[in-house]
Amino acid sequence: METTGDDEGNELKVKQGEPILVPPAEETPRVPYFLSNLDQNVAVIIKTIFCFKSKDEGNERAAKVIKDALAKVLVHYYPLAGRLTISAEGKLMVDCTGEGVLFVEAEADCNMADVGDIDKPESATLDKLIYNVRGAKNIMEMPLLVVQVTNFRCGGFVLGRAMNHCMFDGIAAVEFVKSWSEIAQNLPLSVTPFLDRTILRSRTPPLVEFPHREFLDITDISDTATIYKHHPMLYRSFCFDLERLDRLKRLAIEESFVSKCTSFEALSGFVWQARTRALGLRPKQQTKLLFAIDGRARFNPPLPRSYFGNGMVLANSLATAEELTKNSVGFAVKKVQEANRMVTDSYMRSAIDYFEMTRSRPSLTGTLLLSTWSRLPFHTINFGWEEPVHHGPVTMPEKDVVLFTSHGKERNGIMVMMGLPDSAMAIFEQLVEEI
Known part of the structure; x- marks a missing residue:
């Protein structure tokens, strides 16, 4: 277990468990996955958190429910379980290896209300709620999605995600998390993802009609x-x-x-x-x-x-x-x-x-x-x-x-x-x- 403190004097300490890989719950296609030109320039890591209050039973089951649902939703969104690579054209693509998403369960030593100003980005405190992949020299060596569930003493928990933007914009990210949450509640998916990005291939030959x-x-x-x-x-x-x-x-x-x-x-x-x-x-x-x-x-x-x-x-x-x-x-x-x-x-x-x-x-x-x-x-x-x-x-x-x-x-x-x-x-x- 690793303990992380806060250089700014905040008392928050988070014990992170050992990271594990969560692969899709079923066999998925092992194929090269095309990324469009709109995906190419946004290969940056976006870190977000969701803070949930406890229910009567507290948060004891939260991490397991979220992890199990993650494995099942990856069957529908299987490219997320792969890894970035470079195509023969010299562009980003996904190798659908089925390796999985990195998942970490963590424990905080305080109540969620003690975290402080969660509307302030670039906080050393908030950063402890996201698992930082160690040993990765660049974005190509990082999983496309990293998940951390942090349990707090009050019974609340925080779901932290680090996602590669090249996999989805905000609208697609909402649909993915919504599908994930539906599976966690044993509900059918309200939307089936449309995975074929080749509909946004460039034209042949390319035609530039505007000053960009x-x-x-x-x-x-x-x-x-x-x-x-x-x-x-x-x-x-x-x-x-x-x-x-x-x-x-x-x-x-x-x-x-x-x-x-x-x-x-x-x-x-x-x-x-x-x-x-x-x-x-x-x-x-x-x-x-x-x-x-x-x-x-x-x-x-x-x-x-x-x-x-x-x-x-x-x-x-x-x-x-x-x-x-x-x-x-x-x-x-x-x-x-x-x-x-x-x-x-x-x-x-x-x-x-x-x-x-x-x-x-x-x-x-x-x-x-x-x-x-x-x-x-x-x-x-x-x-x-x-x-x-x-x-x-x-x-x-x-x-x-x-x-x-x-x-x-x-x-x-x-x-x-x-x-x-x-x-x-x-x-x-x-x-x-x-x-």
Whole structure:
């Protein structure tokens, strides 16, 4: 058993059992599994937690129920039991070896309420609720899914997951966990996953019809690299309730850049503008906004609702720091709306073909990448211990990424999770207070 303490002085200690591999409960195909070009650029580990209160019988059975259900759900999602490899084309693919998912049971020495601020990402405390694979030199040597169930003295437990994003986007991840939880309750699967990702193969020959500025390399004339190097990173969560979101939307339409906007558009424009101000970018510094759009319904024909993979495409917009900071927030909101409208079937097919021809990766220099989790119904997941009292990310994928998650009992508020150098964070916090 390994004991992990907290360098920040928190009393939380977690004893992790020996990790085991959980293979599919039945024999599954041992075949190469194709990953589309939309999967290729997102091979990063996403860490999340679900916190469950105890029922009358406590959490004694939680780990076994979740582990047994995992083995059964892997029969339907068998590529997750394989390992990443490189295809003859030099791209990522999955070798369906059936090895299994890494599973760890752990014990915490306190009540779940003692964990502290679970809305703060990049916490050394929260990281103890996710098993970190030892000995893996790179992402190719890591299992595609790692699961840790941590039992607390109060009878509650936390389900921690580390998933490779190349296997699914948020929508597919919800479907997977929902299927997993249904099996845990001895229910039939409400959705059967559609596993064939070859429907998103590039065209022959590839046809690039649009400028794909999501891959544009921006010159850092503001030398933000030095700011990040010499100032410690701070991670904060900001709550935007309905009242504050309504004020933002009113601000966005005041100077007639837009006549109406959604909460997402208003908040995206504000965060882009405020972050630019906080970092003190030079007026002529070009900045790029990227945000993921679900392409499932925008493809022609649409992707199956149960598509298992990444159906997200990056919308993009460019503006100079001067344009963003001299204009009202409505200017940035208009740019967000224009980027959203740009994503059509033709655009998405062009993006797939662009990667096929260039093997480019989106550059994050001078970039803000928004990832929206606020519409994902993770809060409805029920393994038999009722819905989670909390769920959310443990780490930020990159320093340039900002996460939107749902907030409040009615889930109509939005929590903004982000990191900035301490000097910039103080300014950003002030700009939020002024709304």
